[in-house]
Amino acid sequence: MRTVVIVDDHAMFRGGVRAELAGRVEVVAEAEDVDTAIDAVLRHEPEVVLLDVHLPGGGGVEVMRRVGGRAPGTRFLALSVSDAAEDVIGTIRGGARGYVTKTITGPELVDAIERVSIGDAVFSPRLAGFVLDAFAGSIEVAQIDEDLDRLTEREREVMRLIARGYAYKEVASELFISVKTVETHVSSVLRKLQLSSRHELTRWANDRRLL
């Protein structure tokens, strides 16, 4: 069973998630703000941290920033009631491996935890939409310093299908590729989203005051 720390400032919500996950993952600790979250993560080094985006003390991004490299085995999955672009992109760029909203069903959440814990990325249709928006347009080939700054045609196709509501399995069969390949594409998009300094992306983020 995967070890999980639940970080959320609403005790009622923590209790709900804990009950929903009971028996399917091992919840080793809960935390209610940035400081207690960092404590819990460093002490237990869980495989996955379910991280609320809005958190007293600077938000979930602050937790990831301050934990830094001190819990190398731990991956963060953002869980939020907000699906504002600012929060979603900001959290991913802060280091989360995925972003799901709190209306997610129990089995879907368990699935997302599993996926994140083995190093894959969890993209919701909305996140895929944001990515397509942020990487919209084509730039002159001569202007591309790094591959980081654009999506490949294949990655764009994968993102479009996810935005259309396809599960990874369905994306795979639609594009005649394996699920593993879909996961590789999604992880690569996640990396670009986190690391790209592409002008459009930084401006897009700047317009929304993320950086």
Next chain:
Amino acid sequence: MAGPRVLCDDGMTMSAPSADRWVERPARRAFRSVDDSYVGGVAGGLAAHLGVDAFYVRVFFAVTAFFGFGLIFYAGLWIMLPLDAAPPAESPGLEAATRQGKRPARKRRLKDAGVLVALGAVAVGVAGVVDVLFGGPALFWPALIAVGGVMVLWRQADEAQRERWIDGTGRLDVRRFIVGDGGVAAYARLASGVGLLVVALLIFAAQSGRVGVARDVVLAGALGVVGLLLVLGPWLARLVSDLGEERAARVRSQERADVAAHLHDSVLQTLALIQKNAADPAQVAKLARAQERDLRSWMYGEATTPAGSLAAALKATAAEVEDTHGVPVEVVTVGDLTVGENAVPLLHATREAIVNAAKHSDAAKIDVYAEVHPGDAEVFVRDRGRGFDPDEVAADRLGVRNSIVARMERHGGSAEVRSSPGQGTEVRLRLPINAEQQTGGPV
């Protein structure tokens, strides 16, 4: 698939936005940059506005500074351009979360050494100009020091304004107006700015004392007045703009209080209804979902989704279907367009597809994805429900064929229905649009 099904649901009319409604795009304004700033953020802001690299703008200012023109231009822009940190109207939920420290605060880059160097360089430039204009090295050092003092004070004006914004409590008094939230740095800036000015005057007086005391006194007085105007100029200008923003913020907060009251009222109603319907899970889920959508769009909704846009129209349609049929509809849009007369068929067809999915598919959720390209708009409506075999739908069943496929084709677009039993259904709609209607997205 058992038994004939009616795929059509044409009994409802849809309130399509009229064609003459258009989205007003706000005029692009130049700001001084908070993040990309060495002296006053003018170069950084101008670069962002003009879409060129800030480096070239800085070089331009640095070079022209030696002819005086660049300096005057820079100082003028510093006074006239507002800081770009003026709070953009975020949704109330995000604003509240920010105020309570639940979201990361805006980052400030500290480039103190860089700022000092830049301030010094500009000050030397100004002094050089004064030197050239009025002649005589006697004026060089006082002018240099005075310009340095003024710049330090202007910076403090910026800092104080920014701190007032970040604070968000909306208090405005003289002390906060001048020193912001206080702190050693603010007072140090004030003291060193004023100190530099005084020193400049003293040196000037001492140096020119040899020539004639009377003229010195006059000049010193004149310089004092000019200096005072220079120092207070930005504060006065910003006081006026701050007051305007405060007024706007008050109006906004009143509107929000009204909406909040309305929402809380509706939450109470919903809670009452949920208690009454506790025995009917479907009804409870439907009520909760509708209320959640209401609250979510108010708390975290894109404040910028303009009425009359495709995204807004799709969300409204989705909300309506959710309410009627109790199936969650998730809408994701990439790019957007202003809904004119010719986009209406696309909305009608989309609506038809969503209603069909909600009524017949038994899917737990419907995904709607819209993407606007230059030249056309595409909408995908996807469910993971029962699905059907499109070949077996009898010719006399007009739902899909008439209201979706034929409608789209009549208007120059296309529609494609992909479905198979057990795999769910996806309807793909495509419609050409005028490029000028597009308001964002892939270019």
